[in-house]
Amino acid sequence: MKHFAIAGLCLAMASSAALAQVNAGEQKSDPNLPFTVTQITTLKLPWRIAFLPDGRMLITEKVGGLELVTQQGAQTPVANVPAVLWRGQGGMLGVYLSPHYAEDHNIYLTYSEPGEPGGSSLALARAELKIGNGTASLENLKVIWRDGERGEGGQFGAAVAFSPDGKYLYLSSGDRQRMTPAQDPNQPLGKILRLTLDGKPAPGNPMAGKVGAATVPVIDPPEDTEKAKTQPVIRTYSFPGPNLTPSETWASGFRTPYGLAFAPDGRLWELEHGPRGGDELNLIKPGKNYGWPLVSYGHNYNGVPIPSPETRPDLTEPVIYWVPVIAPGNLMFYKGSMFRQWDGSAIASGLASKALIRIVFDGKGGARTAERWDVGHRVRDIEVAPDGALWMIEDANPGGLFRITPLGMAVSAPMAAASAQPATPAAAAPSGSDSDHAKSIIANNNCLLCHRVGKEGGDIGPSLNGVGTRRTEEQIRAAILTPPAKTSTGTANPMPPMKGKLSDEDLNALVNYLRSLPAQP
Numbered sequence: 001m002k003h004f005a006i007a008g009l010c011l012a013m014a015s016s017a018a019l020a021q022v023n024a025g026e027q028k029s030d031p032n033l034p035f036t037v038t039q040i041t042t043l044k045l046p047w048r049i050a051f052l053p054d055g056r057m058l059i060t061e062k063v064g065g066l067e068l069v070t071q072q073g074a075q076t077p078v079a080n081v082p083a084v085l086w087r088g089q090g091g092m093l094g095v096y097l098s099p100h101y102a103e104d105h106n107i108y109l110t111y112s113e114p115g116e117p118g119g120s121s122l123a124l125a126r127a128e129l130k131i132g133n134g135t136a137s138l139e140n141l142k143v144i145w146r147d148g149e150r151g152e153g154g155q156f157g158a159a160v161a162f163s164p165d166g167k168y169l170y171l172s173s174g175d176r177q178r179m180t181p182a183q184d185p186n187q188p189l190g191k192i193l194r195l196t197l198d199g200k201p202a203p204g205n206p207m208a209g210k211v212g213a214a215t216v217p218v219i220d221p222p223e224d225t226e227k228a229k230t231q232p233v234i235r236t237y238s239f240p241g242p243n244l245t246p247s248e249t250w251a252s253g254f255r256t257p258y259g260l261a262f263a264p265d266g267r268l269w270e271l272e273h274g275p276r277g278g279d280e281l282n283l284i285k286p287g288k289n290y291g292w293p294l295v296s297y298g299h300n301y302n303g304v305p306i307p308s309p310e311t312r313p314d315l316t317e318p319v320i321y322w323v324p325v326i327a328p329g330n331l332m333f334y335k336g337s338m339f340r341q342w343d344g345s346a347i348a349s350g351l352a353s354k355a356l357i358r359i360v361f362d363g364k365g366g367a368r369t370a371e372r373w374d375v376g377h378r379v380r381d382i383e384v385a386p387d388g389a390l391w392m393i394e395d396a397n398p399g400g401l402f403r404i405t406p407l408g409m410a411v412s413a414p415m416a417a418a419s420a421q422p423a424t425p426a427a428a429a430p431s432g433s434d435s436d437h438a439k440s441i442i443a444n445n446n447c448l449l450c451h452r453v454g455k456e457g458g459d460i461g462p463s464l465n466g467v468g469t470r471r472t473e474e475q476i477r478a479a480i481l482t483p484p485a486k487t488s489t490g491t492a493n494p495m496p497p498m499k500g501k502l503s504d505e506d507l508n509a510l511v512n513y514l515r516s517l518p519a520q521p
């Protein structure tokens with residue numbers, strides 16, 4: 001017995017070592033989606049979602065806007081947003097709530113800020129969000145951190161994560177497709193910075209107190225990592241004050257860090273695009289160098305090879321990499337009541353892959369992919385709402401805003417937008433006597449105490465008109481037999497379960513009738 005236990009232990013250790021540097025690129029998508037995707041509305045190139053505690057959302061639009069959006073899809077433009085340079089991958093990028101939002105109503109924005117002598121660079125601003133009756137605006141907007149270099153290139157990074165204690169702000173700054181600055185300690189490009197909530201270098205950073213060169217070279221994006229080594233300097237940039245980049249830097253060597261999130265155990269994870277191949281999930285540790293553009297599991301877009309990370313043990317390897325790429329949109333950790341089985345998992349969104357990927361963690365710094373689901377849209381961002389539903393936005397113009405709820409869960413969907421396609425066409429209307437029978441079942445079970453059908457009934461539950469366009473047949477059946485304990489707004493669900501109280505025949509008649517009800521009474 002003992003021998004087996006030891007053998008088992010050795011196996012476990014071997015497999016945990018083998019967990020490092022797993023290529024997840026060949027993973028097939030799971031054909032069975034365990035959720036329903038409902039389109040709510042569309043936005044103009046939406047980039048990030050930040051949920052307010054009441055379930056409304058702030059959503060950035062890369063073209064330059066910030067919208068306050070209700071769960072029904074109604075949009076109010078937020079006034080006083082800063083000017084952005086919308087071009088390629090730049091524009092209005094991230095939006096994040098302050099960790100003390102309940103008290104300070106502050107939000108943080110990241111965007112590509114235009115300026116002299118042309119082009120743009122990443123800026124981080126903080127402002128107070130004021131919501132009025134049908135209005136929303138930003139007050140006292142202040143840029144608390146900026147890269148003043150300007151110039152060309154996409155890949156701004158622009159993701160923000162707050163330390164679990166709410167004291168520090170981690171900002172990912174992409175390499176702007178210029179590559180070599182990711183290895184230059186004097187430039188913020190290709191770094192993860194750790195700042196105070198006011199945008200100052202955070203105490204305790206690996207190079208705290210150190211200042212960098214007063215002047216740095218600016219280059220245009222080179223064709224590949226080989227050309228980058230001799231890319232001509234087009235001009236220099238002089239910092240207006242001391243160059244605090246070294247004091248701000250937490251880790252370096254990143255390419256396109258669009259995903260940045262803390263796991264429930266306090267570990268910080270980063271997700272980035274590789275070039276052709278080589279997307280990476282990295283476990284972020286202070287002072288480490290993650291290798292771009294010195295090494296990569298991918299090749300340059302023009303096929304020029306890049307040395308493999310295995311050739312440079314001094315650089316930190318990704319925990320998971322993807323060849324071919326998933327082209328990540330963001331990384332988030334799930335916690336909520338709708339998908340309890342995913343608590344503690346991360347979800348990565350995919351642009352080119354049009355996928356959602358669930359990632360699970362071993363609590364010791366290891367991670368592996370669980371399911372991969374093809375959702376048919378370039379997913380820029382996925383976030384969790386206060387009620388536990390997932391919401392995602394599509395990288396397109398117009399780009400959809402979608403709500404994701406568990407399959408078969410009877411949750412009153414926010415009213416679908418006019419453009420939303422019914423998940424399943426409603427069944428043909430039952431003949432007169434069948435529908436009379438269904439109506440009598442409804443009357444006998446007091447369904448109209450809470451629900452409206454046509455002009456009859458109450459408003460405690462959602463109108464049953466159009467339920468067939470919001471819900472699948474199975475979902476309607478489940479809603480009636482075993483309603484969830486809580487409604488979608490988190491309050492106790494008053495609906496009595498009908499399990500054991502309806503014959504199969506009556507249930508079928510009822511479901512068919514409900515599916516036949518027109519969306520508008």
Ligand code: HEC
Nearest residue numbers: 410411412413445446447450460461462479487488494495
């Ligand atoms: C005491 C109030 C109450 C009664 C009685 C009641 N319901 Fe409900 N029902 C609700 C509430 C509240 C919800 C929304 C739950 C949620 O948000 O998840 C709901 C949800 C539903 C849904 C899902 C709707 C959707 O759009 O997702 C269906 C279908 C449904 N009820 C059918 C019925 C039928 C049929 C009856 C009678 C047999 C009935 N209900 C009786 C309160 C009630």
